[in-house]
Amino acid sequence: MKVWVELFVAFFKTGLLTFGGGYAMLPVLKDEVVAKRGFMREDELLNYFAIGQCTPGIIAVNVATFCGYKLRKTWGAVWATFAMILPSLLIIMLIASVFKTLTSYKAAGHILAGVRVGVCALLLKVVWDLCVRIYKNTQNKIWAIFIFAVSGIGLLLGHLSAVTVVVFALLVSLMPLFIKRGKK
Amino acid sequence: MLFYEFFCIGLLAIGGGAATIPFLFDLSKKYGWFTPEDLTDMIAVSESTPGPIGVNMATFAGFETAGVLGALTATLALVLSSIIIIVLLNKLVNRLACEEKLHTLLKGVQPAVAALILNAAFQIGMNNLKDWLGIGIFMSLFLLMFLYKKSPVFYIVLAGALGYLFKL
Numbered sequence: 576m577k578v579w580v581e582l583f584v585a586f587f588k589t590g591l592l593t594f595g596g597g598y599a600m601l602p603v604l605k606d607e608v609v610a611k612r613g614f615m616r617e618d619e620l621l622n623y624f625a626i627g628q629c630t631p632g633i634i635a636v637n638v639a640t641f642c643g644y645k646l647r648k649t650w651g652a653v654w655a656t657f658a659m660i661l662p663s664l665l666i667i668m669l670i671a672s673v674f675k676t677l678t679s680y681k682a683a684g685h686i687l688a689g690v691r692v693g694v695c696a697l698l699l700k701v702v703w704d705l706c707v708r709i710y711k712n713t714q715n716k717i718w719a720i721f722i723f724a725v726s727g728i729g730l731l732l733g734h735l736s737a738v739t740v741v742v743f744a745l746l747v748s749l750m751p752l753f754i755k756r757g758k759k
Numbered sequence: 760m761l762f763y764e765f766f767c768i769g770l771l772a773i774g775g776g777a778a779t780i781p782f783l784f785d786l787s788k789k790y791g792w793f794t795p796e797d798l799t800d801m802i803a804v805s806e807s808t809p810g811p812i813g814v815n816m817a818t819f820a821g822f823e824t825a826g827v828l829g830a831l832t833a834t835l836a837l838v839l840s841s842i843i844i845i846v847l848l849n850k851l852v853n854r855l856a857c858e859e860k861l862h863t864l865l866k867g868v869q870p871a872v873a874a875l876i877l878n879a880a881f882q883i884g885m886n887n888l889k890d891w892l893g894i895g896i897f898m899s900l901f902l903l904m905f906l907y908k909k910s911p912v913f914y915i916v917l918a919g920a921l922g923y924l925f926k927l
């Protein structure tokens with residue numbers, strides 16, 4: 576019973592105290608799960624992050640699911656994930672319910688206009704960082720640039736949907752796996 | 760409907776938070792549940808409140824669409840795909856080999872994700888950078904992000920303050 580409570584507290588706190596998700600929550604999670612509670616070793620946690628990043632879905636949720644599963648199997652996974660998303664649910668619903676009223680003030684219009692410009696800059700920075708990371712970690716750089724270019728052109732000129740682009744990229748990345756198998 | 764769409768986003772948004780944004784843009788076009796402007800505000804709120812961005816976005820988008828029930832549905836659908844995949848992955852006997860294959864596969868998708876987010880940023884830019892003042896603020900914020908590694912919250916607050924000051 577105690578493990579369930581501890582599991583909940585650890586992930587609730589992580590959800591509440593981290594901004595942005597992904598690797599931003601590593602320090603808090605390390606503190607809560609490794610140092611304070613000894614649920615797992617640090618290298619295990621880092622390993623979960625590595626896998627969580629390359630499985631579909633939100634990285635933070637993937638890591639919570641992995642940790643929960645390690646301690647209490649399937650229901651542990653569900654429980655840890657629930658604890659992790661609960662702060663988001665509560666806080667965002669609260670903000671969302673007053674957001675329209677708040678933004679109807681005249682001053683808010685100017686602030687929001689500024690914020691939207693800021694969001695655009697932030698997203699561009701995200702793309703930049705992602706491109707740098709991909710370029711550093713990929714051996715086949717020309718291939719990566721090719722996929723980037725084809726997706727980009729498809730989005731701009733073909734107005735493809737995000738689903739189409741991701742499925743296309745998945746299929747294209749599947750090809751080398753089959754070719755390798757054929758050679759054997 | 761809401762459940763199905765967010766379940767798919769959970770399945771296909773590879774690489775976390777920001778990867779959900781392009782999918783939400785498609786949703787706004789497809790159903791008109793919320794406008795692109797709403798979505799831009801959601802990104803700002805999600806970045807500057809606690810919790811993973813992807814989860815925050817799903818809750819907000821769900822709430823805009825169908826209130827509290829919508830928020831719960833969208834968020835649960837989003838995380839359900841994660842839970843299913845990871846529990847399955849854990850049940851596999853040959854987990855390590857499988858993870859390695861998944862890794863090579865999803866690494867190939869990353870450039871496409873970058874293109875998707877770039878396209879989302881481009882759309883937001885087209886809608887919101889209307890005059891030279893806006894473009895100037897945009898450029899200076901972007902430059903500042905390279906010079907100082909501050910949290911996104913800092914830049915969102917700064918952008919809001921600049922917008923108010925210059926009556927954007």
